[in-house]
Structure formats: structure tokens, C-alpha cells
Amino acid sequence: MDKPLFQMSGAILPMAESTPCDLTVWPGQVWVITGPSGSGKTTLFKVMAGIIQLLRGKIHLFDRDLRYTSPAQLLKLRRRLGVMLEKDGLIPTWTVHECLELPWRYHDGMTPERVDPKLIQIMEDHGEEPELLGRVVATLPLEQHIRVGLLRALQMEPELLLLDNDLVCSLLPRYLQVSFARRLQEKQCALVVRAIPGIYSILPAERVQVAVILKGAVAATGTRDSLRHHPDPLVRKFVERFP
Amino acid sequence: MNRDSFQGASHYLYLVGNALISLFSWFSWSSGRRYYLLTHTTQQIYFTAIQSFRLALLIGLALGLLVVLPFSSLGFTDLHMLSILMQKVLFHQIVPFITAVVVIGRSGTSITSEISSMQSQQAIEGLLIVGIDPHQLLVLPRMLGMTLSMLLLAIWMMVGAIAGTGFLALLVDGVSVTQVWRASANLITVGELALTALMMVWFGVSIASIQCYYGFLSRNALEISRNLPRAFVRSFLSCLLIILLFSLVRYG
Numbered sequence: 001m002d003k004p005l006f007q008m009s010g011a012i013l014p015m016a017e018s019t020p021c022d023l024t025v026w027p028g029q030v031w032v033i034t035g036p037s038g039s040g041k042t043t044l045f046k047v048m049a050g051i052i053q054l055l056r057g058k059i060h061l062f063d064r065d066l067r068y069t070s071p072a073q074l075l076k077l078r079r080r081l082g083v084m085l086e087k088d089g090l091i092p093t094w095t096v097h098e099c100l101e102l103p104w105r106y107h108d109g110m111t112p113e114r115v116d117p118k119l120i121q122i123m124e125d126h127g128e129e130p131e132l133l134g135r136v137v138a139t140l141p142l143e144q145h146i147r148v149g150l151l152r153a154l155q156m157e158p159e160l161l162l163l164d165n166d167l168v169c170s171l172l173p174r175y176l177q178v179s180f181a182r183r184l185q186e187k188q189c190a191l192v193v194r195a196i197p198g199i200y201s202i203l204p205a206e207r208v209q210v211a212v213i214l215k216g217a218v219a220a221t222g223t224r225d226s227l228r229h230h231p232d233p234l235v236r237k238f239v240e241r242f243p
Numbered sequence: 244m245n246r247d248s249f250q251g252a253s254h255y256l257y258l259v260g261n262a263l264i265s266l267f268s269w270f271s272w273s274s275g276r277r278y279y280l281l282t283h284t285t286q287q288i289y290f291t292a293i294q295s296f297r298l299a300l301l302i303g304l305a306l307g308l309l310v311v312l313p314f315s316s317l318g319f320t321d322l323h324m325l326s327i328l329m330q331k332v333l334f335h336q337i338v339p340f341i342t343a344v345v346v347i348g349r350s351g352t353s354i355t356s357e358i359s360s361m362q363s364q365q366a367i368e369g370l371l372i373v374g375i376d377p378h379q380l381l382v383l384p385r386m387l388g389m390t391l392s393m394l395l396l397a398i399w400m401m402v403g404a405i406a407g408t409g410f411l412a413l414l415v416d417g418v419s420v421t422q423v424w425r426a427s428a429n430l431i432t433v434g435e436l437a438l439t440a441l442m443m444v445w446f447g448v449s450i451a452s453i454q455c456y457y458g459f460l461s462r463n464a465l466e467i468s469r470n471l472p473r474a475f476v477r478s479f480l481s482c483l484l485i486i487l488l489f490s491l492v493r494y495g
Contacts, residue, residue: 078374085369088365091364092364103375105278152369
């Protein structure tokens with residue numbers, strides 16, 4: 001039996017008016033996080049990434065309790081995680097090459113002879129031109145920013161991918177959307193993504209779980225179709241936005 | 244003193260303390276961390292000291308000239324007097340302070356805007372996610388680079404100032420350029436240089452930590468435009484305070 005990749009129970013997010021909530025992410029699952037502006041979606045992503053802590057409650061990442069995890073252990077756990085926050089998270093004055101090689105060179109002390117072929121392979125696997133590696137991040141157009149940000153989240157072959165970015169799926173060209181979805185399925189990588197209608201053009205609706213966040217808590221979970229009959233009109237409102 | 248000042252001061256102390264602790268744990272660092280520290284420190288020195296080499300010499304030259312012009316117009320021709328003037332006014336006070344102002348304006352603002360743009364793109368959080376301490380990757384090399392650059396720039400500016408005093412030979416009859424230069428450099432001793440070097444190190448640490456602090460504080464374009472001048476003013480005032488403290492030690 002698989003163990004959950006992420007689990008929080010009785011969790012109170014570090015924001016005003018937050019009430020206890022639960023969320024469990026299993027391998028291969030796809031979760032869409034939706035809710036009004038300021039409801040706590042980004043806070044939830046940051047909690048899941050281990051950047052900020054819960055006010056109260058239990059939180060497990062890859063079966064480890066984050067409350068009792070040392071920084072060194074957290075670092076190891078994060079290497080199994082791919083994260084893209086609201087912005088791309090890339091250093092604007094660096095080249096794409098420098099941004100992507102950073103974790104390998106910094107932590108593993110890899111030499112350029114080992115890093116360069118890996119980077120070129122990653123670029124080719126994701127349908128990107130290797131010439132992109134030489135570009136300075138600040139000079140990239142928005143679409144390429146997003147694509148490089150996604151590449152960075154995927155480069156360590158994560159088991160759990162957190163995408164707190166509305167633009168990821170909508171800005172990817174169709175052929176990349178398809179290869180992205182295929183990769184997720186092949187690797188059994190779980191995906192937690194911020195509300196984007198585009199996810200339904202990549203994956204079948206029954207594979208996608210929706211979590212509606214209201215006032216700093218997970219107010220409802222289920223598939224898009226099951227939540228269309230939810231008693232809370234606010235929950236229905238956000239689910240009905242999906243195609 | 245308000246709450247922000249206390250927060251700023253505590254963050255400043257944290258940055259300095261963190262840098263010192265990091266340096267002491269150098270031997271336990273992985274080769275990757277050492278590579279980034281050395282590369283970024285070298286880049287900082289190149290940008291701050293090497294690229295400003297001509298500017299520092301030129302400013303030094305102008306300062307030397309500025310000292311000898313009133314000196315000669317007031318009728319002073321005593322080269323020993325020139326030595327004292329150079330030592331007490333120029334090498335102890337003006338050159339270090341002007342060096343600091345040049346560094347704040349040229350490299351300090353660049354540090355603040357670079358870290359601010361990283362902050363606004365969530366690159367700092369991106370570093371934390373991949374397990375990299377932004378202080379070690381961004382602050383420490385800038386602090387080291389800035390400190391070493393301050394020393395180099397001060398030396399170049401002093402050389403420029405000594406060269407600038409050579410103009411006195413053109414203004415006063417019977418005095419050769421070498422005599423003037425020798426007199427200008429006459430009172431420079433190892434002890435004096437060490438004290439000036441210590442002051443430059445303190446300048447470097449202060450400027451780098453203050454500029455980085457305001458960089459980390461800026462999360463969007465509006466905050467960047469507010470914090471850039473604040474960082475400049477705080478750095479300027481901190482250097483003024485440091486030079487006053489050193490003057491009290493020297494002459495008080």
C-alpha cells in the first residue's frame with residue numbers, strides 16, 4: 001500500500017480566521033487548489049513546501065513529520081519535491097544555465113562536465129532548445145519564464161510537484177501540455193496545482209481532485225462534478241468556473 | 244529610534260553574525276558551496292574594485308590637487324606641513340570616506356536592486372526551497388567582496404592623491420615632483436595603514452549588510468523605489484558614524 005506523499009490534519013494555516021482542515025495527497029493524484037483571492041492558496045503551497053509552518057496541527061511530507069524534521073532532513077525531503085511559486089523563482093540576473101545547475105553544483109559539487117550534458121538532456125526531453133540555456137533570465141519573455149520555471153521544478157524528477165502558478169498550463173504549447181501530462185502519469189508524480197481551467201485540457205476530469213480554500217481552510221474536496229452539487233454556494237461558484 | 248530601526252539593527256547584526264559563523268565553518272563546507280562563495284566574491288571584487296580602478300585613481304588625483312591648491316595659494320611651501328595635511332586630512336578622513344561614498348553609489352545600490360529583483364521574483368524563496376541559505380549564497384560573498392574592494396579602492400585613491408600633490412611642483416618654484424611625493428607619503432606608517440584598513444573593513448561590512456537588508460525588504464517595484472534611497476542614506480550615515488568613531492580613537 002502506498003503511503004501519502006503529503007498529509008496534514010487539524011492544520012491551521014498561519015493566517016487570520018483560519019480553521020482546522022485536512023488534506024492528503026497520494027502518489028499519482030492531481031489536485032487543483034482554488035478559492036478567492038487572499039483565501040490562503042499561496043500560504044497552503046508554502047506550507048506544503050516547508051517554507052512556512054502551520055500554526056497548529058500535524059503535517060507530514062513523504063511520511064516525515066515536518067514539526068520534528070531537522071534542516072538537513074528537510075533539505076533531503078525537498079529534493080523529492082518540485083516547486084514553482086507564483087513567480088518563476090529564477091534569479092533574474094543569472095542565465096538559465098546558472099539557475100538550473102545551481103542545486104547540482106551547490107549541494108552535490110558536480111563539475112560542469114557532468115552538469116552540462118544533464119542540462120542539455122533535460123532541455124531536449126522537455127522540447128526546449130539548448131540555446132535557451134545561455135539566455136539571461138531577465139531577458140526572457142513571460143512564456144519562456146514560465147517554461148523555465150517549470151523545468152526547474154521538474155529537473156530533480158520530483159515525486160510531488162507543487163505549482164502555485166496560474167499560467168503554467170495555459171501558457172504551455174499544446175505539445176508540451178501533452179508531454180507534461182504523460183510524464184506525470186509515467187512517473188506517478190502527484191501534482192498540486194493552483195486553479196487553472198487549462199488542467200482539464202491536459203487531464204480527464206475524473207482524475208483531478210479539487211480543493212476549495214475559503215478563509216484559510218480547505219472548505220471542500222472532491223472531483224469537479226461532485227462539488228458542483230456542494231451546499232456552499234461559494235464552493236459551487238469556484239467549481240463552476242472550470243470547463 | 245523607532246521599531247523599524249530596531250528591526251533593521253537586529254537584522255544587520257544577524258547578517259554580520261551569520262557571515263562570521265559561515266566563514267568559521269568554511270572547512271566543513273562542500274566543494275559546491277566553496278565554489279559559489281569564491282566565484283561570487285571574485286565577481287564582486289571585479290565589479291567594485293577592478294572596474295572602478297580608473298575612477299578611484301581619478302578621484303584620488305583630484306583630491307590631491309584640491310589639497311595642494313589652497314596650500315600653495317596661502318603661501319605654504321613647507322613640505323613637512325604638506326605631509327601632516329595629507330596624513331591627517333586626506334588619508335585618515337577624506338580618502339576613506341569618499342571611497343565609501345563611491346562604493347555605496349556604485350556597488351551598494353546595485354546590490355540592493357539585484358536582491359530586490361530576486362525578492363520580487365520569489366527567487367529568494369526559490370533558493371530556500373532547494374535548500375540553499377540565501378545569506379550564504381548572496382550576502383556573504385558580497386560582504387567579503389565589498390570589504391576587500393574597499394581596501395583596494397582606498398589604496399588606489401591614496402596613490403592617486405599622492406600623484407595629485409605632484410602638481411605642487413608646478414605651482415611652487417624650487418620644489419621637485421619627487422620631493423613632493425616623498426613628503427606626501429612620508430607619514431604613512433604600518434600602524435596608521437592598519438587602522439585605516441580596519442576602518443575600511445568595517446565600512447565594507449556595514450555597506451554590504453545594509454544594502455542587502457534593504458534588498459531583502461523589497462518585495463515589489465514600489466518598495467524597491469522606496470528602499471534604494473533609504474539604503475543609500477543609511478549606508479552613508481553608518482560610514483559617517485564609523486569615521487567619527489575612528490577619529491575619536493585617533494585624535495580624541
